Amino acid sequence: MVKVMKITLHIIILCLLSSLGNWIQHTFQLLIPGSVIGMLILFVLLFFNIVKLSWIDEGAKFMVRHLTLFFIPATVGIIDYLDLFLGKGILLFFIVIISTILVMVSSGWISQWLMTRKERG
Amino acid sequence: MMQLFIGITAIIGTIIIYYVALKIHDKYHYPFTLPMLIATIIIVLILLITPISYDSYMIGGEWINKLLSPAVVALAYPLYMERKLLKKLVVPILVGTTIGALVGISTGVLLAKWAGFGEEILLTISSKSVTTPISMAITESLDGITSLAAVFVVIAGVSGAVLHSYIYKFTKIHHYLGKGIGLGSASHGIGTAAALENSQLEGSISSIAMSISAVIVSVITPWMMVLLL
Numbered sequence: 563m564v565k566v567m568k569i570t571l572h573i574i575i576l577c578l579l580s581s582l583g584n585w586i587q588h589t590f591q592l593l594i595p596g597s598v599i600g601m602l603i604l605f606v607l608l609f610f611n612i613v614k615l616s617w618i619d620e621g622a623k624f625m626v627r628h629l630t631l632f633f634i635p636a637t638v639g640i641i642d643y644l645d646l647f648l649g650k651g652i653l654l655f656f657i658v659i660i661s662t663i664l665v666m667v668s669s670g671w672i673s674q675w676l677m678t679r680k681e682r683g
Numbered sequence: 684m685m686q687l688f689i690g691i692t693a694i695i696g697t698i699i700i701y702y703v704a705l706k707i708h709d710k711y712h713y714p715f716t717l718p719m720l721i722a723t724i725i726i727v728l729i730l731l732i733t734p735i736s737y738d739s740y741m742i743g744g745e746w747i748n749k750l751l752s753p754a755v756v757a758l759a760y761p762l763y764m765e766r767k768l769l770k771k772l773v774v775p776i777l778v779g780t781t782i783g784a785l786v787g788i789s790t791g792v793l794l795a796k797w798a799g800f801g802e803e804i805l806l807t808i809s810s811k812s813v814t815t816p817i818s819m820a821i822t823e824s825l826d827g828i829t830s831l832a833a834v835f836v837v838i839a840g841v842s843g844a845v846l847h848s849y850i851y852k853f854t855k856i857h858h859y860l861g862k863g864i865g866l867g868s869a870s871h872g873i874g875t876a877a878a879l880e881n882s883q884l885e886g887s888i889s890s891i892a893m894s895i896s897a898v899i900v901s902v903i904t905p906w907m908m909v910l911l912l
Binding site for chain 2: 579580600663680
């Protein structure tokens with residue numbers, strides 16, 4: 563029970579930080595999403611020990627472990643576009659997948675190459 | 684009252700289906716049994732078979748969706764835990780994500796152009812490798828189709844998360860750094876969730892790659908579209 567309360571409290575703190583991030587994004591008209599701004603703020607606060615790890619760790623661990631769950635409702639939104647992928651639109655489906663593979667291979671390969679070169683020398 | 688009932692049912696239903704999908708993935712541990720994919724397919728099928736519309740599902744779904752933003756904030760935790768190591772990896776991370784951003788925008792747009800799609804689609808597909816809110820914001824500023832952008836983002840995320848183990852095996856990318864950067868650059872948050880399943884370290888690198896990629900893509904997309912269109 564104590565753990566559940568801890569997790570809830572920690573998640574509330576994370577929600578406050580995400581609201582702060584969203585507020586900064588809107589106020590300064592930034593293209594970086596509020597959630598990413600909130601993440602950077604939390605990182606800085608932890609780094610300078612302004613926020614103690616014990617204020618957020620249980621909630622953060624819980625949310626990171628179940629990250630997938632939070633994406634599900636938005637992903638289900640694809641249902642409104644099923645028609646698009648009948649006919650010529652299906653090409654777009656494959657184009658996105660091919661491009662995704664190319665990004666993964668190019669960025670992954672180049673960073674691995676830089677890293678192994680560094681590790682050897 | 685009815686609204687509240689539908690909302691609570693949608694929330695509980697989603698959590699149960701997510702839980703079932705986790706169990707299936709535990710039992711049959713293959714890339715294509717990714718909990719995200721299974722849960723989405725189950726819910727889409729339920730909505731197609733029953734008279735429940737996506738909009739009424741989202742009365743409850745919206746509440747889970749709202750937690751997505753604090754969940755991204757929570758990624759600061761693994762990032763902080765791995766901070767000492769990440770400091771040493773700044774150069775490969777920056778170079779890798781920049782290359783990924785350039786490849787993602789150019790190949791998506793050029794392939795769609797080659798297949799004969801119009802300008803509106805090309806503008807919409809350009810930012811598909813980054814997380815939904817950014818992709819939608821970029822698409823809006825370019826006058827693309829915002830809701831379709833979200834669909835491309837989902838396809839990029841799920842396909843990367845499902846295919847990454849095959850791709851890495853085939854291309855011999857086996858270092859946690861390359862794997863994390865590839866997943867974060869190509870498949871944003873959904874890829875990061877998959878990377879976190881492999882290790883906390885790979886997940887942290889993926890979440891950094893996803894964040895840096897979001898910044899780079901939002902800055903360079905408008906300029907690249909001038910060249911590519």
